Amino acid sequence: MFLDHRYQMVQSLRNGVNFFTYPVRVVVSAPFELGGWLLENLATRQTLMAENRSLRAQNTLIKAQLQKLAALEVENIRLRGLLDSTFKIADKVIIAEILQVDLEPFTQRIVINKGNKDNSEEMENVYEGQALIDSEGIVGQIVDVGFFTSTVMLITDPNASIPVKVNRNGLRAIANGNGSVDKLELVHIPNNADIKPGDILVSSGMGQRYPSRYPVAVVTKVIPDPSAPYATVYARPLAKLSQVRNVLLVKPQEPNSTKPRDITQAEGKP
Amino acid sequence: MRQRRGGIGFVIFSVLVAIMLSMVQMPSWAQGLRPEFLPLVVIFWVVTYPERFGIGFAWTCGLALDIFRDGAIGGQYALTMLLIGFVAIKIHQRFAMYPVWQQALTTFFLMLLFQCILFFIKGMGGTLHEFSWRFWATCFTSTLAWPFVWLFLTGMRNRIRLA
Secondary structure: OHHHHOOOHHHHHHHHOHHHHHHHHHHHHHHHHHHHHHHHHOOOHHHHHHHHHHHHHHHHHHHHHHHHHHHHHHHHHHHHHHOOOOEOOOOEEEEEEEEOEOOOOOOOEEEEOOOHHHHOOOOOOOOOOOEEEOOOOEEEEEEEEOOOOEEEEEOOOOOOEEEEEEOOOOOEEEEEEOOOOOOEEEEEEEOOOOOOOOOEEEEOOOOOOOOOOOEEEEEEEEEOOOOOOEEEEEEEEOOOOOOOOEEEEEEOOOOEOOOHHHHHHHHOOO | OHHHHHHHHHHHHHHHHHHHHOOEOOOHHHOOOOOOHHHHHHHHHHHHOOOOOOHHHHHHHHHHHHHHOOOOOOOHHHHHHHHHHHHHHHOHHHHHHOOHHHHHHHHHHHHHHHHHHHHHHHHHHOOOOOOOOHHHHHHHHHHHHHHHHHHHHHHHHHHHHHO
16 A cells, blocks of 8 residues: 555656756666777777778768668658558667666666757757667667656567567567577467578567667577477567667657658659 | 764665665576565564654655566555565564574565565466466575575664764
């Protein structure tokens, strides 16, 4: 009774004292940041140059791929326009930093340095349910927005689920977290489903929480069990959940409701 | 009077440090192996100054931990610490007479109680996700941490008293 009464109260208390908890969290995460800073500043010239070179090569590669992507996207918009269906254009993102703090043991939650205070400008908008990605894939979603910080539930949290589909054939599934940082479990996959290790899982956008078509995980193990109704399928998250420092908050754009003609005009193509 | 004020400041400081230690990031293989510093510190102060720090103090510290540990059921640590504080204050006379290793052993049982209550609360709230030995591992690591907590806090207490 005592506990039930405060079920919601502690959460509001948490938000209320975010002013005081923020400095403590910053102090806790400071040594880690100092370590990273030292590592950066004490790096030798050679290492920096080598890193620069490899980054530049990578950049060229990514830009080349991006060119193709732009063309494909325009083509996709046009084709969808012909079908008279809506299409979501590129999502807006905000960069956030992770504070190096642990929360409740056996949950997979992190704290980021974005909160209500960033909501003043129209683009900078942090809200509950917002999805986070890193350079490799989906990280998780915001479950609680404070003033300075927000709490993020990773996709590997025991309470987290994410709707996915197999990139190869569009087979839909739900990936549940189970508390370990490198494992997701796919539930309700029939024994004869077309899924095999190495398949990339992308978010399907169902459930309206996570934006669609972001990579989520790669299937690692499929164990069909004829005596059980469903096969046991495990996947490994693509996002580097245990070593990310920066994450991107994704803000999905409103579905583009313009008519096909407008799109072609906007793109400057016949 | 002035000494007492300094003492209170140090108690608050030690509680804050304990909370910070419980937030320092650990590698994922060490999950669940972190000693629970806050109960240890609270047990220390309750058995050392039972006339000043009682179950109210324990409850407040538990609530502070609740606030910092997002993802916990609201109030679970407040309730748990309250009960730990109650047991600690009941046995404080015997506890103060024990040598350190026996104190550590007693701490082990207090931590076992701590985890048991958490086990019940989490089980009822549906947030119990860990069924392996890891859930109970913190009892052992906390026991191992007790001598260090004891040494540090006793040393600091004596120094503050002298000052």
